[in-house]
Amino acid sequence: MAVSGWFVVLLAAGAIPVVLAGDGAPTMLVLWLVLVGALSALDLILAGSPRSVTLHRSVPARLRLGETAQSRLLITNTGRRTLRAIVRDAWEPSAGARSQRTRLVIPAGERREVLGQLTPFRRGERRAAHVTLRSFGPLRLAARQATLSAPATLRVLPAFNSRKHLPSRLARLRELDGRTSVMIRGQGTEFDSLREYVRGDDVRSIDWRATARRDDLVVRTWRPERDRRVVIIIDSGRTSAARIDNEPRIDTAYESALLLAALASRAGDRVDVLIYDRRVRGRVQGATGADLLSRLVDTMAPVDPELIEMDWAAVPALVRSVTSQRSLVVLATSIDAPGASRGLLSVLPQLTRTHTVLVSSVTDPTVLGAAADRGDRSAVYRAAAAERALLDISRVSAAIRQLGADVVTGSPSDLPPALADRYLALKAAGRL
Amino acid sequence: MTEVITTESTVLTPSVSRVARRTAFWAGVLVFALVVAGITFSVRGNVAEGDPLSITNPAPAGSQALAEVLRDQGVRVTETNSLDQTRDAAAAATGTTVLLHDPESILAPDQLLQLAELSDNLVLVSPSFTVLDTLAPAVAAAGEATGPFSADASCAVGAVDRAERVTGDGTGYRLVDESADAQLCLGSGDAVYSLIQLGTDAGVRTVLGVPDALSNEGIIAGGNAALALGLLGQDPTLIWYLPSLADVDSAAPPSIAEATPPWLIPFTSLVVLLAFAAAFWRGRRFGPLVIENLPVVVRSSETMEGRARLYERGSARLRALDAVRIGSLDRIGRLCGLPATATVDEVVAAAASLTSRPLESVAALLLTEEPRSDAQLVRISDALLDLERAVAIAARPG
Numbered sequence: 001m002a003v004s005g006w007f008v009v010l011l012a013a014g015a016i017p018v019v020l021a022g023d024g025a026p027t028m029l030v031l032w033l034v035l036v037g038a039l040s041a042l043d044l045i046l047a048g049s050p051r052s053v054t055l056h057r058s059v060p061a062r063l064r065l066g067e068t069a070q071s072r073l074l075i076t077n078t079g080r081r082t083l084r085a086i087v088r089d090a091w092e093p094s095a096g097a098r099s100q101r102t103r104l105v106i107p108a109g110e111r112r113e114v115l116g117q118l119t120p121f122r123r124g125e126r127r128a129a130h131v132t133l134r135s136f137g138p139l140r141l142a143a144r145q146a147t148l149s150a151p152a153t154l155r156v157l158p159a160f161n162s163r164k165h166l167p168s169r170l171a172r173l174r175e176l177d178g179r180t181s182v183m184i185r186g187q188g189t190e191f192d193s194l195r196e197y198v199r200g201d202d203v204r205s206i207d208w209r210a211t212a213r214r215d216d217l218v219v220r221t222w223r224p225e226r227d228r229r230v231v232i233i234i235d236s237g238r239t240s241a242a243r244i245d246n247e248p249r250i251d252t253a254y255e256s257a258l259l260l261a262a263l264a265s266r267a268g269d270r271v272d273v274l275i276y277d278r279r280v281r282g283r284v285q286g287a288t289g290a291d292l293l294s295r296l297v298d299t300m301a302p303v304d305p306e307l308i309e310m311d312w313a314a315v316p317a318l319v320r321s322v323t324s325q326r327s328l329v330v331l332a333t334s335i336d337a338p339g340a341s342r343g344l345l346s347v348l349p350q351l352t353r354t355h356t357v358l359v360s361s362v363t364d365p366t367v368l369g370a371a372a373d374r375g376d377r378s379a380v381y382r383a384a385a386a387e388r389a390l391l392d393i394s395r396v397s398a399a400i401r402q403l404g405a406d407v408v409t410g411s412p413s414d415l416p417p418a419l420a421d422r423y424l425a426l427k428a429a430g431r432l
Numbered sequence: 433m434t435e436v437i438t439t440e441s442t443v444l445t446p447s448v449s450r451v452a453r454r455t456a457f458w459a460g461v462l463v464f465a466l467v468v469a470g471i472t473f474s475v476r477g478n479v480a481e482g483d484p485l486s487i488t489n490p491a492p493a494g495s496q497a498l499a500e501v502l503r504d505q506g507v508r509v510t511e512t513n514s515l516d517q518t519r520d521a522a523a524a525a526t527g528t529t530v531l532l533h534d535p536e537s538i539l540a541p542d543q544l545l546q547l548a549e550l551s552d553n554l555v556l557v558s559p560s561f562t563v564l565d566t567l568a569p570a571v572a573a574a575g576e577a578t579g580p581f582s583a584d585a586s587c588a589v590g591a592v593d594r595a596e597r598v599t600g601d602g603t604g605y606r607l608v609d610e611s612a613d614a615q616l617c618l619g620s621g622d623a624v625y626s627l628i629q630l631g632t633d634a635g636v637r638t639v640l641g642v643p644d645a646l647s648n649e650g651i652i653a654g655g656n657a658a659l660a661l662g663l664l665g666q667d668p669t670l671i672w673y674l675p676s677l678a679d680v681d682s683a684a685p686p687s688i689a690e691a692t693p694p695w696l697i698p699f700t701s702l703v704v705l706l707a708f709a710a711a712f713w714r715g716r717r718f719g720p721l722v723i724e725n726l727p728v729v730v731r732s733s734e735t736m737e738g739r740a741r742l743y744e745r746g747s748a749r750l751r752a753l754d755a756v757r758i759g760s761l762d763r764i765g766r767l768c769g770l771p772a773t774a775t776v777d778e779v780v781a782a783a784a785s786l787t788s789r790p791l792e793s794v795a796a797l798l799l800t801e802e803p804r805s806d807a808q809l810v811r812i813s814d815a816l817l818d819l820e821r822a823v824a825i826a827a828r829p830g
Binding site for chain 2: 002003004005006007012014018019021022023025028032034050060087088090091092093094101104110122127128129130131133134145146147148149197238241242243244249299304305307336337364366367371372374376378380381382383384385386387388389390391394395406
């Protein structure tokens, strides 16, 4: 049961007869209240039942963060009376439903469509819980109200904003490849094929043995090594919950992992991704091509950091379970303080013995800004604390490098391309 | 992204009949409690207190018993509620006693004087200040007096002698005019009496401070009945005057109730109802809220801010400056093209030679100078920034 603004207006209109009635004012008041009550009761009786409806909902199952989806809600009036209703389609706040309330008139036995626009502003599973109908009578004074369950789920995938860096990195990957005229030689590149010498080729790449066989100058072409393995381990422990530039660390890790996975799979490498804190929160293994990215975003979407400490001791075994072959292991975590990184540092030797290890960590641009700001007394103390934090990071980085691993740091927007560049550099150097 | 989910729905809001069934027990309990309360009140209403000391009131506070006994003794007892009635009753009889009990102080002094002319035997039961001031100026109230009281030797009132012992609580009085012809009875010590009989030119005025002695409840105790009968049964007629609203001077200015228009109270009630209706209109919830689990929000720079506040609160100037200096040394070393393993002295020397500053001043700035105040700290930190800038300019190629 609910009342409309008209009910309040009608009640307020009673002031006129009450004042005009003079000595009979109390009687007039009672009469007016009876009148309003009777009209509202009549309205309630004549209102269409909000219970006798059937709902059909259709929502896209997946959506990338930042995009807008259309949700359709079909309401069929199975009652005997016309339904004049306000419909509330109840989504989670983070689903970003633009307007949740719609006015509808559905004659008996007919069906109407309610279109809604959803622009979710948070990754993960966004749920719709129920639909509430407020059905007014013909006088629009009073309404019957009922809530019907109509669950739906919309999986909001990571935004993958870093995909804008993919074309340029793919171009650089092709430059490494023998397909372009630019020849690249290096220790780790693989022999690809032989072709005729054209002017401008590096004379050092002439294959004299083949030239002798063919009576023509023949050069060797090279291509980057292929079929290497990349294992990305994303830390979903408590440090990944920290927000930098209004983006949790884990989201930046996802962005970097997605860009690296897209790049590496194009380069012919096999990519495996694990999201881990004390248990495996997500695992994508053995996927290739377009399937890899879709499986990745699907796995990442519902995983949020948990307030527990990352268990680094289990990571070497985890990597061994993925591959025993030499591979590039990328650890997406945070290196803030020597104390907090002790776990990471203790297992790095085990990993670097067999693999190439890359630690990627987000740095906070506000720390860099604070270090440069020396405006007043408290700003200087803040700058000192920031310098101290930067020193901590550089000490941990130095320790990691000493243990044979490499470190990539950057602000949330810079880290994904920086990691991709480091991958390309490793590939060019043939260190995979 | 074309996958579609279709759902059927079930009604979550309980129906009216379900709600009714669920709340039936408690509604029953409420109705039962209301019925019990109603019965209790109606039963109590039968013994409802009428006016205290009214001769038509059989309740404990009334005085019907006394009036009935007096009537049996042949005294004509009439209850009046206004001065006009009293005047009529007094005119119809000769030899009257008038009992006045005016706890609400309704009568004005001039009305009291008119009343005094009607009878030469006035009994004033628990008189107010106005009544005393007008009819018995020789007597003044002297606070509460609690019984029982015994008949005094000095008291020459026959009714009191016969009563011997009077019980009940009330007011004590004091004789303030020693020259008056007064009988002081039912003393409670310290010259306070609960019954004072004054013989004046206009007649006998009896001030009685024990109204309990006249009530149905109190009359059977001690010698109360003897006192009441003796005091009130002297004359063939007893006018029992309890002033009511009819005595209020109608010439007085109109009260607030009379001055308000008749529609005001219904109108304000309507406004209150309107406020409730509007609150219900705006406040009625449109279905339950949807609960969402939000992730924890941790600001990453919290550790840094906390450390900054610790430095500041502890005035750890040297420690803060060391941190700033280490950062500066690191940056300057890189700008000078020195390896990360370069010693501090090498960095200082490189910076001094690049910027052509004296080695001592650069060393003091980067290493030895100790800040003694916050102002010095800010100055050194600014100088460090300045040095870094100078090194950067000097190291820039070309």
